[in-house]
Amino acid sequence: MKKIYLDSAASTLIDDRVIDVMMQSMREDFGNPSATHSFGQEGKSRIEFARKIIANRLNVPANEIIFTSCGTESNNLIIRSCVENLNVKRIITSPLEHKCVLETVRDLKEKHPDIEIVFLPVKNQNGDLDLDALEEYLQENKPTLVSLMHANNEVGNLLELKPVAELCKKYNALFHSDTVQTLGHYPLDFSDIPIDFASCSAHKFHGPKGAGIAYIRKSTGLKGMITGGAQERNMRAGTENIYGIVGLGKSFELAMNELDERRKIIEELKRYTIDQLSLHIPEIKFNGNCTDFDKSIYTLVSVLLPFPNTMTGFQLDMRGIAVSQGSACASGAAKPSNTLLQLYTQEELDNTTTLRISFSHYNTKEEIDELVKVLLEIQQNAFNTIPVGND
Numbered sequence: 520m521k522k523i524y525l526d527s528a529a530s531t532l533i534d535d536r537v538i539d540v541m542m543q544s545m546r547e548d549f550g551n552p553s554a555t556h557s558f559g560q561e562g563k564s565r566i567e568f569a570r571k572i573i574a575n576r577l578n579v580p581a582n583e584i585i586f587t588s589c590g591t592e593s594n595n596l597i598i599r600s601c602v603e604n605l606n607v608k609r610i611i612t613s614p615l616e617h618k619c620v621l622e623t624v625r626d627l628k629e630k631h632p633d634i635e636i637v638f639l640p641v642k643n644q645n646g647d648l649d650l651d652a653l654e655e656y657l658q659e660n661k662p663t664l665v666s667l668m669h670a671n672n673e674v675g676n677l678l679e680l681k682p683v684a685e686l687c688k689k690y691n692a693l694f695h696s697d698t699v700q701t702l703g704h705y706p707l708d709f710s711d712i713p714i715d716f717a718s719c720s721a722h723k724f725h726g727p728k729g730a731g732i733a734y735i736r737k738s739t740g741l742k743g744m745i746t747g748g749a750q751e752r753n754m755r756a757g758t759e760n761i762y763g764i765v766g767l768g769k770s771f772e773l774a775m776n777e778l779d780e781r782r783k784i785i786e787e788l789k790r791y792t793i794d795q796l797s798l799h800i801p802e803i804k805f806n807g808n809c810t811d812f813d814k815s816i817y818t819l820v821s822v823l824l825p826f827p828n829t830m831t832g833f834q835l836d837m838r839g840i841a842v843s844q845g846s847a848c849a850s851g852a853a854k855p856s857n858t859l860l861q862l863y864t865q866e867e868l869d870n871t872t873t874l875r876i877s878f879s880h881y882n883t884k885e886e887i888d889e890l891v892k893v894l895l896e897i898q899q900n901a902f903n904t905i906p907v908g909n910d
């Protein structure tokens with residue numbers, strides 16, 4: 520059975536060119552990068568090379584790029600340190616954030632009951648945030664961190680980063696954006712966007728797991744949370760994951776060099792998927808803004824299928840097709856996700872099936888045809904097995 524991978528928003532296949540540089544680094548860079556001898560220093564220079572590649576692409580000084588283990592760690596570091604080291608007294612965020620932001624915020628509230636947490640209202644069933652409310656909150660003069668994701672990982676809604684960053688700057692609030700789904704897929708220039716903090720994860724753009732960055736604007740004075748060493752400019756103690764960082768640098772460079780070409784392929788696949796699903800399953804609904812190419816990330820489509828969940832993800836998997844059901848990014852569990860519960864009632868979700876189909880440039884239209892064919896069979900079986908009630 521030929522397997523089909525349509526879950527690249529959860530994680531991506533590692534590019535062979537990335538594996539090659541990582542293998543070379545694993546063989547050669549065994550010295551500790553903090554050591555003063557050449558074995559250590561050669562590894563150290565590879566780390567600094569990766570940092571420069573990323574900094575140049577984001578148009579920021581290299582010392583504003585801090586290597587971490589993943590997007591979750593970066594978001595934790597930034598949000599926790601804002602409260603614990605920068606005296607932030609209020610966090611304005613949204614109910615649509617990734618769990619690693621929501622749970623961090625909840626945890627901080629438990630530990631520091633004096634901080635205020637504000638969840639921006641969701642305006643409509645598409646999941647648009649009420650940004651007028653953001654301005655109203657910001658008018659109250661209070662040390663504030665605004666944390667809003669650039670692209671939602673479940674339905675793909677995009678936030679307009681620059682106007683929101685400018686609004687935060689106008690009111691002297693710190694601005695963090697979880698850019699895990701967009702860095703490596705969009706050419707972001709942080710010299711043009713007054714953002715203070717962002718996060719990135721290599722495994723979302725054909726790099727290795729276990730390697731991410733926290734973008735931290737120097738002028739914020741943010742401090743690290745892990746102590747015990749001077750690595751990463753005192754921001755993250757611990758011997759560096761050289762091979763992961765080398766792989767992150769290479770995968771980011773490739774993603775940026777090949778961005779237009781990859782985007783063209785993926786956008787065409789997304790359009791094709793929307794057209795084919797609409798044609799063959801006319802009652803289908805598309806979640807959030809995912810059919811609007813200006814308002815959603817081009818790498819994913821989120822759908823509500825018109826039949827109750829009959830372990831659809833599992834059935835697709837049995838046929839060799841990997842997609843994400845519910846909030847699979849976090850656990851693989853087919854539970855209604857936090858985001859979907861903001862857009863639909865529990866009853867609406869109980870009578871339907873949600874799938875997130877996410878693409879990479881390795882996918883093909885033939886794979887989408889196979890997905891649609893298998894979904895039609897599953898739909899047919901679902902209707903055949905729905906119990907008929909008594910009159």
Ligand code: PLP
Nearest residue numbers: 589590591617672699700720848
């Ligand atoms: N934020 C978003 C929007 C994500 O999609 C993910 C992915 O799972 C994360 C954060 C967590 O990233 P990581 O898997 O690198 O910890």
